[in-house]
Amino acid sequence: MEHKKKSVYLDNNATTPADPRVIEKMLPYFHETSANPSSIHGAGRRARDAVEEAREKLSRLVHCRTDETYFTSGGTESDNMGIKGAAFAQSERTKIITSAIEHHAVLTTCDYMKKHGYEIVKAPVDEYGIVDLNFLSRAVDDKTLLVSIMHANNEVGTIEPLKDIGEIAHRHGAIFHSDAVQTVGKIPIDMDALQVDMLSLSGHKFYGPKGVGALVVRRGTRFDPLHHGGHHERNKRAGTENVPGIVGLGAACEISMTEMNTEEKSIRELRDSLWIGINKEIGEVQLNGHPENRLAGTLNISVKYIEGESMLLNLDMHGIYASSGSACTSGSLEASHVLLAMGVPHDLAHGSLRFSMGRFNTKRDIDHVIEVFPGIVKKLRAISPLCKN
Amino acid sequence: MQYSEKVMDHFMNPRNVGEIENADGIGTCGNPVCGDLMTFYLRIEPRIEDPNKACISEIRFKTFGCGAAIAVASMASEMVKGKTLSEVTAMSRDDVANELDGLPPIKMHCSNIGVQAIQEAVKDYLKKIGRDDLAGKIKGCPDKKH
Ligand SMILES: Cc1ncc(COP(=O)(O)O)c(C=O)c1O
Numbered sequence: 001m002e003h004k005k006k007s008v009y010l011d012n013n014a015t016t017p018a019d020p021r022v023i024e025k026m027l028p029y030f031h032e033t034s035a036n037p038s039s040i041h042g043a044g045r046r047a048r049d050a051v052e053e054a055r056e057k058l059s060r061l062v063h064c065r066t067d068e069t070y071f072t073s074g075g076t077e078s079d080n081m082g083i084k085g086a087a088f089a090q091s092e093r094t095k096i097i098t099s100a101i102e103h104h105a106v107l108t109t110c111d112y113m114k115k116h117g118y119e120i121v122k123a124p125v126d127e128y129g130i131v132d133l134n135f136l137s138r139a140v141d142d143k144t145l146l147v148s149i150m151h152a153n154n155e156v157g158t159i160e161p162l163k164d165i166g167e168i169a170h171r172h173g174a175i176f177h178s179d180a181v182q183t184v185g186k187i188p189i190d191m192d193a194l195q196v197d198m199l200s201l202s203g204h205k206f207y208g209p210k211g212v213g214a215l216v217v218r219r220g221t222r223f224d225p226l227h228h229g230g231h232h233e234r235n236k237r238a239g240t241e242n243v244p245g246i247v248g249l250g251a252a253c254e255i256s257m258t259e260m261n262t263e264e265k266s267i268r269e270l271r272d273s274l275w276i277g278i279n280k281e282i283g284e285v286q287l288n289g290h291p292e293n294r295l296a297g298t299l300n301i302s303v304k305y306i307e308g309e310s311m312l313l314n315l316d317m318h319g320i321y322a323s324s325g326s327a328c329t330s331g332s333l334e335a336s337h338v339l340l341a342m343g344v345p346h347d348l349a350h351g352s353l354r355f356s357m358g359r360f361n362t363k364r365d366i367d368h369v370i371e372v373f374p375g376i377v378k379k380l381r382a383i384s385p386l387c388k389n
Numbered sequence: 390m391q392y393s394e395k396v397m398d399h400f401m402n403p404r405n406v407g408e409i410e411n412a413d414g415i416g417t418c419g420n421p422v423c424g425d426l427m428t429f430y431l432r433i434e435p436r437i438e439d440p441n442k443a444c445i446s447e448i449r450f451k452t453f454g455c456g457a458a459i460a461v462a463s464m465a466s467e468m469v470k471g472k473t474l475s476e477v478t479a480m481s482r483d484d485v486a487n488e489l490d491g492l493p494p495i496k497m498h499c500s501n502i503g504v505q506a507i508q509e510a511v512k513d514y515l516k517k518i519g520r521d522d523l524a525g526k527i528k529g530c531p532d533k534k535h
Contacts (some may be wrong), residue, residue, distance in 0.1 A: 307424060309455035313400065315393075327424045327494075328455030335424065347421035347453075383406050383459065385428045385451035386421060 012358030054250025074166030075202030084221030156289030157298025166195020208252030416509025
């Protein structure tokens with residue numbers, strides 16, 4: 001009972017709390033050092049320096065050149081800018097290949113492109129959420145302008161074999177874009193090694209601020225801007241720079257660079273202890289996602305015979321914040337497109353739950369979940385007509 | 390997820406959960422594929438001469454579904470207890486939703502399933518006592534496969 005007021009945030013794949021060290025770095029740029037980086041006076045030059053310093057930190061994190069980075073308003077804009085920008089910069093090729101498990105930022109953009117005459121092909125995935133490489137090899141052809149496959153899936157955490165996908169795309173001269181919103185700052189990224197031409201990232205998924213992100217585009221990859229206006233971001237993304245946000249993004253990159261390795265290990269330990277604890281206490285649960293090749297902080301499970309939203313609401317009562325792939329939580333009548341694409345049966349997709357751990361979780365958080373979650377499952381199974389005992 | 394206090398109360402403390410052995414009427418509506426499934430069990434005080442005036446003396450239910458589904462089943466079970474069969478068949482989804490101080494629009498189908506599952510149980514009872522004529526007039530659950 002004493003835990004009741006304490007809240008346990010296990011929804012880090014939805015967004016991470018900004019690191020206090022990040023916030024501290026940002027604060028001066030709201031007022032004391034506020035200026036437009038395009039201004040030529042001293043204050044403007046200091047704002048410009050701050051933006052360029054952040055750019056350097058970002059380039060070091062993803063191993064690219066500084067003149068390959070374009071700051072945006074976040075993951076969604078970066079995905080839009082990459083896909084539409086690549087398509088509109090040319091006219092010979094008309095085919096875009098993506099996967100069935102992409103974030104809506106990519107899928108809905110592709111749906112829109114379809115309305116504009118582009119052919120959209122969605123590659124299937126296996127039971128673990130790994131994209132079918134044989135399908136990709138057959139689908140990519142000389143008409144293909146872009147292959148867009150995410151680095152890691154936000155719902156189940158499965159990490160895609162980008163290098164292999166990049167090679168397939170390049171065989172036919174297609175551009176390879178990857179939505180790396182869930183991996184930047186969490187696992188090492190080397191654009192060269194991964195064969196990626198365009199990479200989307202977002203600050204608020206790795207302890208930076210919300211509303212800032214970037215698209216990284218390799219030199220030689222042509223793309224049109226999404227925003228037209230001033231000369232910002234080398235004419236590729238018009239609009240006065242979000243200086244505090246960009247500074248925050250840079251600070252988040254810097255922290256991740258030094259802490260990524262140890263952090264990944266400790267988060268993985270938390271996640272695995274949660275899975276072991278749940279398995280010990282609750283029967284008939286299954287893991288969704290790749291058993292090994294997945295983000296350290298992601299635990300997506302399906303609890304048989306009960307539905308996700310009812311579990312979430314009960315967890316919420318205990319101050320535990322998680323998420324679900326149930327239709328009830330998506331605002332639509334369909335369960336998670338990711339789980340269904342992986343072949344998870346509908347009832348188990350409705351009964352899915354995602355715990356996503358991050359930098360600020362502790363062993364006590366996990367213990368609290370293991371303490372209250374079995375009781376919730378027991379209570380809901382007692383009401384369920386699907387549960388025969 | 391904006392649920393009223395009443396929805397949360399019925400969701401957290403559902404009334405009349407369970408099953409009735411040798412129930413007089415059993416009705417199911419919904420499908421786990423869609424994320425909602427409800428089964429109601431009725432005990433009925435018979436009225437041989439006019440079954441429509443027979444009363445529901447006991448009701449139990451089981452639900453697979455979201456918070457709204459569980460709350461709807463619980464509230465509906467409270468509402469129909471003691472009611473005559475004709476009163477129950479006249480009930481609409483809005484009656485249950487109103488009694489719960491409203492449901493989010495996307496959850497109104499839960500309310501539908503609740504009422505239809507109970508009416509399905511009434512239908513089952515009427516068929517069991519050989520009154521297919523009366524049972525045929527009740528809509529019940531429209532599409533059992535869905
Ligand atoms: C894989 C993935 N892509 C894109 C986005 C969208 O990013 P943003 O919220 O920064 O627009 C998210 C998160 O919401 C995500 O998880």
